[in-house]
Amino acid sequence: xxxxxxxVTFSFHPCIEVxxxxxxxxxxxxxxxxxxxxxxxxxxxxxxxxxxLHDDREAGKTEHDLDQLVRQxxxxxxxxxxxxNDHTRLRGDPILKVAAGxxxxxxxxxxxxxxxxxxxxTAREVAQLNRLLAEQFIQVHGGRTINRLVLDIDPTxxxxxxxxxxxxFNGFYGQYMYLPLLVYERESGMLLGVRLQxxxxxxxxxxxxxxxxxxxxxxxxxxxxxIIVRGDASFGxxxxxxxxxxxxxxxxxxxxxxxxxxxxxxxxxxxVKARLDRTGEPPRHLGAPRHRAGAGSPASCSSGLRRARxxxxxx
Numbered sequence: 310x311x312x313x314x315x316x317v318t319f320s321f322h323p324c325i326e327v328x329x330x331x332x333x334x335x336x337x338x339x340x341x342x343x344x345x346x347x348x349x350x351x352x353x354x355x356x357x358x359x360x361x362l363h364d365d366r367e368a369g370k371t372e373h374d375l376d377q378l379v380r381q382x383x384x385x386x387x388x389x390x391x392x393x394n395d396h397t398r399l400r401g402d403p404i405l406k407v408a409a410g411x412x413x414x415x416x417x418x419x420x421x422x423x424x425x426x427x428x429x430x431t432a433r434e435v436a437q438l439n440r441l442l443a444e445q446f447i448q449v450h451g452g453r454t455i456n457r458l459v460l461d462i463d464p465t466x467x468x469x470x471x472x473x474x475x476x477x478f479n480g481f482y483g484q485y486m487y488l489p490l491l492v493y494e495r496e497s498g499m500l501l502g503v504r505l506q507x508x509x510x511x512x513x514x515x516x517x518x519x520x521x522x523x524x525x526x527x528x529x530x531x532x533x534x535x536i537i538v539r540g541d542a543s544f545g546x547x548x549x550x551x552x553x554x555x556x557x558x559x560x561x562x563x564x565x566x567x568x569x570x571x572x573x574x575x576x577x578x579x580x581v582k583a584r585l586d587r588t589g590e591p592p593r594h595l596g597a598p599r600h601r602a603g604a605g606s607p608a609s610c611s612s613g614l615r616r617a618r619x620x621x622x623x624x
Contacts, residue, residue, distance in 0.1 A: 337404040373418045377409045384408035393420045443526045459495035464512040477508035512543040517552040
């Protein structure tokens with residue numbers, strides 16, 4: 310902000326002195342957080358997060374309550390302040406004070422305080438926090454009758470630009486990164502689970518451990534619902550087939566492209582492209598040719614995918 314000390318006095322009002330100065334007081338550019346703050350107060354999500362975390366500080370020697378620290382960090386992230394360092398200049402932000410439940414006359418927590426909070430969280434608490442995601446989904450949809458749930462599981466790239474622990478090089482993305490694993494419910498788009506993984510992790514390595522608690526909780530709420538797991542070709546592996554089949558889950562996983570598969574799908578792809586060129590609208594085509602994996606193929610490890618026969622619908 311420009312440091313301006315001058316005042317400008319206007320004389321257009323006959324009875325009242327009108328003065329303009331540059332002493333704005335407490336101002337913020339993050340007023341868009343206000344409706345989100347109100348939503349959180351209604352749903353109580355940050356309060357539930359604070360209940361999971363253990364605070365071993367001496368109460369008489371603390372200036373910031375645990376729930377205030379959680380809300381400050383949570384709403385700071387929502388406002389786009391990803392680094393704890395940002396809070397060095399945000400300690401006096403009035404909107405963030407409202408979000409944290411902090412009196413306007415008192416400063417917010419500093420970067421070191423928030424850093425200690427993040428490093429104090431245990432692995433058990435991380436797992437409990439992760440399970441809150443499914444609880445939030447049930448809180449929103451618990452009153453509905455649901456007969457089918459589709460869970461989309463997918464890794465995503467999280468580039469790293471420093472020397473963070475386990476920020477490793479990923480050849481597919483060509484960068485140093487983390488590879489977090491995410492699970493979404495298809496219809497609502499709500500996040501049901503997340504797992505941070507090293508940059509060179511095999512995406513499906515911990516997928517079953519992430520999906521297991523989610524599936525159990527959803528089945529407890531909706532025992533009649535059919536649950537289907539969807540993922541790309543990185544999840545088309547024997548361990549995921551076995552996990553889904555043992556749990557009675559439907560599954561749709563991609564298969565890595567091979568020359569035999571390409572030969573069997575080239576015709577359908579050509580017809581789809583022709584329809585796109587003719588109509589200008591993205592066509593939708595579902596189907597699969599008859600295919601049987603050979604003994605050396607990864608698909609041959611799963612009896613459920615050794616042979617698939619689906620009639621192609623007419624174009």
